[in-house]
Amino acid sequence: MTQTLSLTSSASAPNLRAALRRAERPGRLGALALALPALLFLIVTFAAPIGLFLTTAVRNPEVRDTLPQTAAALAGWDGDGPAAPGEAAFAALLADLTRAKEDNTAAALGKRLNYESAGMRSRIMSVVRHLGNFKDGALAPQFAALDPVWASPDLWAIIKRNAAPVTPYYLLTAVDLQQDASGAITRVAEDQAVFLGILGRTLWIAGLVTGATLLLGFPTAYVISLAPARIAGFMLLMVLLPLWTSLLVRTTAWVVLLQTDGVINQVLLALGLTTEKLQLMLTRFGTVTAMTHIQLPFTILPIFSVMKSIPEGQMRAARSLGAPPFFAFWRVYAPQTLPGVTAGCLMTFILSLGYYITPALVGGPRDQMLSNFIATYINRDLNWGMAAALAGLLLVMTLSIYLLFLRLVGAERIKLG
Amino acid sequence: MWLPAYATRSERLCRLAVVLFAFAVLAFLIGPLFVVFPLSVSKDPFFTFPIREYSWRWYADFFQNARWMHSLVNSLVAAAASTLIATFLGTLAALGISRPGFPARKAVMALMISPMIMPVVIVAVGAYMFFGSLGLTNTRTGLVLAHAALAIPFVVVTVLSALSTYDSNLSRAGASLGAGPVSVFFAVTLPLILPGIVSGALLAFAVSFDEVIVALFLTGADQRTLPVQMFSGIRDQINPTIMAAASLLTTVSIALFVLLNLIRRVKRA
Secondary structure (H helix, E strand, O other), X not given: XXXXXXXXXXXXXXXXXXXXXXXXXXXXXXXXXXXXXXXHHHHHHHHHHHHHHHHOOOEOHHHHHHOHHHHHHHOOOOOXXXXXXXXXXXXXXXXXXXXXXXXXXXXXXXXXXXXXXXXXHHHHHHHHHOHHHOOOOOOHHHHHXXXXXXXXXXXXXXXXXXXXXXXXXXXXXXXXXXXXXXXXXXXXXXXXXXXXXXXXXXXXXXXXXXXXXXXXXXXXXXXXXXXXXXXXXXXXXXXXXHHHOOHHHHHHHHHHHXXXXXXXXXXXXXXXXXXXXXXXXXXXXXXXXHHHHHHHHHHHHHHHHHHHOOOOHHHHHHHHOOOOHHHHHHHHHHHHHHHHHHHHHHHHHHHHHOOOHHHHHHOOHHHOOHHHHHHHHHHOOOOHHHHHHHHHHHHHHHHHHHHHHHHHOOHHXXXXX | OOOOOOOOHHHHHHHHHHHHHHHHHHHHHHHHHHOHHHHHOEOOOOOOOOOOOEOOHHHHHHHHOHHHHHHHHHHHHHHHHXXXXXXXXXXXXXXXXXXXXXXXXXXXXXXXXXXXXXXXXXXXXXXXXXXXXXXXXXXXXXXXXXXXXXXXXXXXXXXXXXXXXXXXXXXXXXXXXXXXXXXHHHHHHHHHHXXXXXXXXXXXXXXXXXXXXXXXXXXXXXXXXXXXXXXXXXXXXXXXXHHHHHHHHHHHHHHXXXXXXXXXXXXXX
16 A cells, blocks of 8 residues: 555645545444444443442532531531531531431431541431430530530531532542541551551552462473473463363362361371461462462463464574573573563453452451452442442552553453463 | 483473473362362262262252252353353454454453453442442343453454454455445355354353352342352352352363364364
8 A cells, every 4th residue: 555655646645645544434434333332332331330339439428418408507617717616507407417317317427427537426316316305595505415526616627528529538548548627638547547558468469479370380381382282282271271160169179278177288287297287278378379370371371372482493592602501591582581471470460459259268357358348348338438449449550550561462462262 | 301402411400390390380270170079079078088988969959959050040041141242242343343444443452351350349349339220230131231241352352363364355355246245244254253253152151150249249149140159158158069069160161161172173174
């Protein structure tokens, strides 16, 4: 095509190019039309649900929906001042909570405000319980009689701040930060700072697994690439078969192997390598071993396919030019395997970050990863905001490594089996 | 071992060590897959070797228990339905993407592949929330839609790889002989890329059949799949019937794997 273009005079070239583009347009649109159904399907069933879920990390509907009059009454109040708001705010809160009691929404409000400041839940619920006891006249002293904190501006500042439709609370908490009564961002107390630890643990476990698969996988891929065709084919089958077996079955197998009365302990005892049974289940070692087993094929296959393409003659040439064996391997062979090592390690690292099943079944409480905490916040605590914030954190890490993968390796290079 | 003639003695020793290491790694890879089989036919209800007495009682348990059978049927139906959707949409998409001049190919591929790398818990919770608002949680439809989304990348990748060896001159030849695009596709292209499509479909089936986390969030007692039933069993008290279920799942996986390799061999011949 470029040749035909270069043959034409330069004056008519733009016209020709435009004509070509025009001629190709129906083909391009046709190609897009073929991919469109799958794209739309993925957007509706995959991308949009994830996007929607992530917005719950900043959504803050409780105070707005349950305390609309209070929010309006507090709008003009200076939250930074030393005084609690006037009678109007107390009256509005009383009216809102009366309504909330009827609608059964007071508990959800109390739970939400309790995240911001411990004790808010019981304060709200105590007012709701005593709604019938409030008498005409000044309300502030009656509230203070239930709990003196109602006279302090801090509590009202929290309500005022959370009347906003969005909140940074969940995202800040996910990285161990908090907003104090004045709105300034500070670190949370040492004993409450858990989430950065979980993040670090997730990265550490994924890193350990990636390192272990590389250590085990690189020599294996090397041997497969050298072996005669028949043996290599057999060895490849042994790498591919586990990939086809369900992740749950492989994890189950590890549960059986690692149990206190399990196969590994029996073998170790029989061989006299240990005199008492080792605790392998519910340990970091067990989790990393099982994950390494599951991820190993993902690391081996890309390395193998790169190694297979390295011409044998190169090592021979290096040796004939006087390079000692290890030097030849390290300076000539190893650098050429880097694309495969990058592809395999990045893929294993990405997939390891999102593990849920294996840590849940093989790991102890200190081996649970971000995914496990996301599931716990949904299933046990019904705290969607916190789950979404942690999911956002996990997603940012996963996507940044995925982008790196796309840049260094490319989506077209992914092959299956 | 597999060394040129000029190799030194220490090199040979070194190579021998690497080869032994590689076989040890392969044993590590394949060994755990086969611990479940002997335990599933052991008469004892605890997991110890050597096995003292063999029996099929756990399989009888599995096939006579209504809950296990129900979950097996659920898994098969959901996997079949999501395979159909994913294979249809994925093949169409691959046909489009493989054409020259496909717009924004890199971005489209990045999106198409992303269900493969997305942490499954995020997919599951997102679907749980979104499908919940549409009344699709605790329905088979919701599970099938979510599984189809997870399976599409596997179909796209396999069909694209089949298309990469397809000579598009054949399509042109068909067109020059007077066939319309649709008949060119069915008479020329489809027969040639069919092995790729079938491989993709097998992968899609395996993805849905083995998937736990999305199913855990989206199904109620009625739509519970086999892996979900197994997962809750392992969490409570791991019993030998789970070993029987695991053995059956593994057998299905191996069967799919063998089928795939047969298709590949036919294609090559």
